[in-house]
Amino acid sequence: MERYNPHAIEQKWQDAWAQAGLYTFDENAPGEKFYALTMFPYPSGNLHIGHWYANVAPDARARWLRMRGYNVLFPMGFDAFGLPAENAAIKNGVDPAGWTYANIEYMVGQFQRMGTMIDWSRRFATSDPEYYRWNQWFFIQFYKRGLAYKKDGPVNWCPKDQTVLANEQVVNGRCERCGTAVERRNLSQWYMKITDYADELLDFADTDMPEKVRLMQTNWIGKSVGAEVTFDTPAGEETVFTTRPDTLMGATFMVLAPEHAKVAALTTGEQRAEVEAYVAAAGRKTDVERQQEGEKTGVFTGSYATHPITGHQLPIWVADYVLVTYGTGSIMAVPAHDERDFAFARRFGLDIREVIRPDGAEPMAADAAEAYTGEGRIVNSGEFDGLSGGKASIAGIVARLEERGIARAKTTYRLRDWLFARQRYWGTPIPFVYCPEHGAQPVPEDQLPVRLPDNVAFTPGGQSPLKLDTAWLSTTCPVCGGPAERDTDTMDTFVDSSWYMYRFLSPHDDTAPFDPAKDGMMPVGLYTGGIEHAILHLLYSRFWIKVMRDMGLTAHSEPFARLRNQGMILGEDGEKMSKSRGNVVDPDDLVREYGADTVRTYLMFIAPWELGGPWDPQGINGPAKWLSRVWNLYFETGSSGPAETVTEAELRYAVHSTLKKVGADFERLSFNTIVAALMELTNTLVKAKRAPVFGTPAWDEALDIFGRMLAPLVPHIAEEIWTQRGQPGSVHTQSWPAVDEAAATRDTITIGVQVSGKVRGQVTISRAATQDEAMAAARANPDVARFVEGKDTVKEVYVPGRIINIVVKG
Ligand code: ANZ
Numbered sequence: 001m002e003r004y005n006p007h008a009i010e011q012k013w014q015d016a017w018a019q020a021g022l023y024t025f026d027e028n029a030p031g032e033k034f035y036a037l038t039m040f041p042y043p044s045g046n047l048h049i050g051h052w053y054a055n056v057a058p059d060a061r062a063r064w065l066r067m068r069g070y071n072v073l074f075p076m077g078f079d080a081f082g083l084p085a086e087n088a089a090i091k092n093g094v095d096p097a098g099w100t101y102a103n104i105e106y107m108v109g110q111f112q113r114m115g116t117m118i119d120w121s122r123r124f125a126t127s128d129p130e131y132y133r134w135n136q137w138f139f140i141q142f143y144k145r146g147l148a149y150k151k152d153g154p155v156n157w158c159p160k161d162q163t164v165l166a167n168e169q170v171v172n173g174r175c176e177r178c179g180t181a182v183e184r185r186n187l188s189q190w191y192m193k194i195t196d197y198a199d200e201l202l203d204f205a206d207t208d209m210p211e212k213v214r215l216m217q218t219n220w221i222g223k224s225v226g227a228e229v230t231f232d233t234p235a236g237e238e239t240v241f242t243t244r245p246d247t248l249m250g251a252t253f254m255v256l257a258p259e260h261a262k263v264a265a266l267t268t269g270e271q272r273a274e275v276e277a278y279v280a281a282a283g284r285k286t287d288v289e290r291q292q293e294g295e296k297t298g299v300f301t302g303s304y305a306t307h308p309i310t311g312h313q314l315p316i317w318v319a320d321y322v323l324v325t326y327g328t329g330s331i332m333a334v335p336a337h338d339e340r341d342f343a344f345a346r347r348f349g350l351d352i353r354e355v356i357r358p359d360g361a362e363p364m365a366a367d368a369a370e371a372y373t374g375e376g377r378i379v380n381s382g383e384f385d386g387l388s389g390g391k392a393s394i395a396g397i398v399a400r401l402e403e404r405g406i407a408r409a410k411t412t413y414r415l416r417d418w419l420f421a422r423q424r425y426w427g428t429p430i431p432f433v434y435c436p437e438h439g440a441q442p443v444p445e446d447q448l449p450v451r452l453p454d455n456v457a458f459t460p461g462g463q464s465p466l467k468l469d470t471a472w473l474s475t476t477c478p479v480c481g482g483p484a485e486r487d488t489d490t491m492d493t494f495v496d497s498s499w500y501m502y503r504f505l506s507p508h509d510d511t512a513p514f515d516p517a518k519d520g521m522m523p524v525g526l527y528t529g530g531i532e533h534a535i536l537h538l539l540y541s542r543f544w545i546k547v548m549r550d551m552g553l554t555a556h557s558e559p560f561a562r563l564r565n566q567g568m569i570l571g572e573d574g575e576k577m578s579k580s581r582g583n584v585v586d587p588d589d590l591v592r593e594y595g596a597d598t599v600r601t602y603l604m605f606i607a608p609w610e611l612g613g614p615w616d617p618q619g620i621n622g623p624a625k626w627l628s629r630v631w632n633l634y635f636e637t638g639s640s641g642p643a644e645t646v647t648e649a650e651l652r653y654a655v656h657s658t659l660k661k662v663g664a665d666f667e668r669l670s671f672n673t674i675v676a677a678l679m680e681l682t683n684t685l686v687k688a689k690r691a692p693v694f695g696t697p698a699w700d701e702a703l704d705i706f707g708r709m710l711a712p713l714v715p716h717i718a719e720e721i722w723t724q725r726g727q728p729g730s731v732h733t734q735s736w737p738a739v740d741e742a743a744a745t746r747d748t749i750t751i752g753v754q755v756s757g758k759v760r761g762q763v764t765i766s767r768a769a770t771q772d773e774a775m776a777a778a779r780a781n782p783d784v785a786r787f788v789e790g791k792d793t794v795k796e797v798y799v800p801g802r803i804i805n806i807v808v809k810g
Pocket of ligand 1: 223224241242243244247257321322323324325326327328329330331332333334337338412
């Protein structure tokens, strides 16, 4: 007998499957359609263990669905635009396209060695002009709908990457990609009006996402319900946004953000030098630094606002804890009930006026140490006194203020419009031209795609080569035919992943982004990927699909019916794997040593999939040995014989109860317990091979069902077993076995026997045993018999399935 040698079978089967087109999705094939998708990778040049972890379990699940009769679409592509290609170009003088496509070829080969059921005939890269052409088409449609617009304003600028960044790409004040401190600049930029969809994006009714993901998106959108209240100032009316209009009478000063437009006009001559210095210093800080805890800073402008009800004069301050990008960029400060205002008032000796008091409490002490932010009754507020403060009374108070023209109800969002343009080369060119006569004009749709020029010159400073490519730059105005210049910006690469799931439906369509006849495949039935995409990618794609729906392109409002996140495989040391830490595990090395099936098994076995955990180099030996045992189970002769006692019922119970569990675990994406159950079943099978049940129909059934259960997890060895057993076709086109419910339930049970209330022994009886049968079995047990023989029986009780009690006298 040959020993298990994955290297002798894996490549062979991968080639055979590819040749047979075994995994090519055919929409006309029978079976309910199911769309399973794993987030596509960036073509960095190498699939790492994290990619394997992210892909093998969803592959197993897609294979399982297929065996259950679903017609499963499981495609893969490459998210191919982005900075690394361009940085490689700047650093090593290579062409970004050449670099990207060579990486893709290499990674496809790596993917193939994983043994997945990916349908490669649908593969595309988002840097293909045939793909990004539709980004441009969408951009023009969004523009026509008023959703793409250009605006002057403060933006985050990364001086190293020489490009603007979306707020989402600034982490702790630094460029998410290169870590350089981000600057603020005023630039005219393209935006996408995602804020139009803020409310709808808060509704997750049609998309099943993990609680944590929903929460992160909800916080990112940051909906706040409140009111705008207007104050008079020497520079005209100033409106503030507040979520607590019930505390209006407690407002004792006003604060403007340093960048607020009225700062200069409100600053008196005496205060000017101080205010200007403060504003300049604040400009050098990031929003995050400004909002960090720590001592509040600020300066008085010298001017006063008039309280709209009391007419009191409230000093107007400038402080950087108020952000120009939120609400109206100014606040009414209520130090008694807001922590930041309280700290500020204490620091600068400003008035604190209590207006909310818990029932039965004493008035707030003059030397109170902190603001009171809880519930209570309104006090010191004239006509509003006695109302309960907080949510309950806000609507009523706003209505009364509205009548007098002081306030109006207002809902504010933290979400900003999506800053869409980048000053980089390796992305989708924005399809606009600028004519001295006719301004910004979209490129006519029949001229799409606007292709990226080849052979551009990269400069070490990082400026976009598009700006320097005069041949590419100069074009004609679609309105007058006169000379015009192209937009040199490219799109944020998040556009590419915003709608790619639709492209897989008809990846070669050159008349539309996707074939509308295929819309029924959407939404994606199960989308899997990392939690790092909880906000940006998911929010953008949810937005994009809602716009597509409003354009009449799709009937769906959500791209993903269900999303699940895998955890992360860490280094042996529990740290994130990275070259600098030297703790990287290379899946290619592992495949060379153990074969893909073992690596697949180990990655599913190593941890609950959604949690992940540290890599254990010893751990892989378990799965390797298991697959050898599996192999021997089928192919080793000579070790069979009646040396063990496994009955037919026991064997069938083991097989069918495992089958039942594996099905339930696939459903809930619990892969490690599937592997564990199959390992346990292997033990029973190895025993059964040496028992009289060997060679019976039950034995054949066991080998058949076990072989099919292996197929989704370890496709190569399962295929070899299938074939070597002389069965025609592929195990991967077989159906998933049906559970024999009767066999999956044990028909005997083991229960305790009490004599006069004391447990004396245990008996194994049929589940269907009658009281008489149960009693007979109990009395036949020697441990029980000792206590009942020769004694009078007072009572016999059998609680079916639970306990037997024999009460005796004497
Ligand atoms: C008066 C007040 C009294 C407030 C009170 C709070 C508590 P969220 O919930 O996050 O939306 N605010 C408004 N605009 C601001 C800005 N540009 N920068 C910093 N803070 C700003 O927060 C809304 C509250 O944050 C608003 O309600 C305002 O302070 C402050 F007992 O107004 B409040």
